[in-house]
Amino acid sequence: MIVRTLEECRNSERRVASETWESVRMLLKDDLMGFSFHITTIFKGTETHIHYKNHLESVYCMSGEGEIEVVGGETYPIKPGTLYILDKHDEHFLRAYEGADMVMACVFNPPITGQEIHDENGVYPLVD
Template sequence: MFIRKLQDIIQSNNVVKDPNGSWESRRLILAKDNMGFSLHDTIIYAHKSMTLHYKNHLEAVYCIEGKGSVTELNSGKVNQISKGVLYALDKHDKHILAACDNMRIICIFNPALHGNEVHDNEGSYPLAEIEH
């Protein structure tokens, strides 16, 4: 068992910021924890949007603060996101995530991220080799 506090994560090197200034991810559980997934407490900054396509990962997202939308690019359907709403990218769905105001989301990735990943030019995270 291990215990982690968000405040400790915020003061560590487990905070990753988008080079384009759209988000900040506080990475609570990573691949090195051997849980089979990673868990992130992420802030999407107000009035920011990004096109994402997680080709190598499945993601579940649960909103705990703020408002925004996720647009499914294959259908054009726009889904409103607010506190208490979850969406799951179970088919590596290409999408646009947009925040109306600062939106705080809890993200789970499978397979787990290693820690310092940022999105590539296609809006994806690389599939990292498993460390031994």
């Protein structure tokens, strides 16, 4: 059994941050579960370009509000209780509105190793 707290993960190498987001990676590839699980904060008033060419992701908004704009497609509002699934490696912009940070629970398949950050195209590398 694996038992971890958000606080202990936040105070370890499992916390990775950029100018627009922070991701606390609570479950990783080395845990051998077949997926990874993160609590990600999108900082208020920011926009992040993301394109997971190598991963599928499900995202559940726990707090804050914003929107996801699919490149060449629709824009969807995000608020607490919203689930969105990037089932087609959707390239997108993720925006958190000015009022508060958006806190999201995220699941990745295949799992990530833990220190990934988006490259210049918004992509996480695929690690064998």
